Amino acid sequence: GQQLNQSPQSMFIQEGEDVSMNCTSSSIFNTWLWYKQDPGEGPVLLIALYKAGELTSNGRLTAQFGITRKDSFLNISASIPSDVGIYFCAGPTGANSKLTFGKGITLSVRP
Amino acid sequence: NAGVMQNPRHLVRRRGQEARLRCSPMKGHSHVYWYRQLPEEGLKFMVYLQKENIIDESGMPKERFSAEFPKEGPSILRIQQVVRGDSAAYFCASSPREGYNEQFFGPGTRLTVL
Numbered sequence: 080g081q082q083l084n085q086s087p088q089s090m091f092i093q094e095g096e097d098v099s100m101n102c103t104s105s106s107i108f109n110t111w112l113w114y115k116q117d118p119g120e121g122p123v124l125l126i127a128l129y130k131a132g133e134l135t136s137n138g139r140l141t142a143q144f145g146i147t148r149k150d151s152f153l154n155i156s157a158s159i160p161s162d163v164g165i166y167f168c169a170g171p172t173g174a175n176s177k178l179t180f181g182k183g184i185t186l187s188v189r190p
Numbered sequence: 191n192a193g194v195m196q197n198p199r200h201l202v203r204r205r206g207q208e209a210r211l212r213c214s215p216m217k218g219h220s221h222v223y224w225y226r227q228l229p230e231e232g233l234k235f236m237v238y239l240q241k242e243n244i245i246d247e248s249g250m251p252k253e254r255f256s257a258e259f260p261k262e263g264p265s266i267l268r269i270q271q272v273v274r275g276d277s278a279a280y281f282c283a284s285s286p287r288e289g290y291n292e293q294f295f296g297p298g299t300r301l302t303v304l
Contacts, residue, residue, distance in 0.1 A: 083232075088230075110291040112291070112292065112293075114295075119297075119298075119300075120297050120298070121194075121196075121281050121295035121296050121297045121298045122233070122281070122295045123295070124292060124293075124294065124295075127291070127292050167232055167233070169232075169233075171291045172235075173246075175238050175245055175246045176238075176285070176288075176289060176290065176291050176293075177223060177235040177238055177246060177248075177249070178223070178225075178233070178235060178283075178291075178293060179235070180225075180232035180233045180234070181232055182230075182231060182232045183232055
């Protein structure tokens, strides 16, 4: 089946720094979704991307839909402590829009 | 608050018991997806339901697991004769219509099997 690859598993940054994370696949996706999960909670949708090459922002977050449709990037600028969490990329698979998720990147922000 | 609701948030069962997880989708949403998350893993699709119909159960184990979404009331994920390997976080997500790719997740039910 389709797989989404996210690495590294963990990232550690200083408060105020920018961070970039990517998600790759061997298969084409027509939609890319980025979610954030806080401990003990469900994933929260951050950004949805629908067109190859699309660049979309949501506050300090910016995400891009790769031109090949096999990758996507999420950038967080001027990080703050509440950015701590697990960031997942996801994409719909098949006719029923069931989502395939990457394994996630755990972000830690040092004050 | 019209978000996706799940209960219970935490459920402890002994091996061999039954677990029932409930999910109420967002208001106006009639499509429900269930996912399972193991520690340090991403979410894995289990089943997709619309009101009174199971549309896709390709991710659900063939035995002991069942799901329903009745005309009235929440969607139910039922696990019979639970085993330790069933311990995980179970999330449901909802969307308003077929083909709508953005899914909105509930807070999850953390199942622990002793």
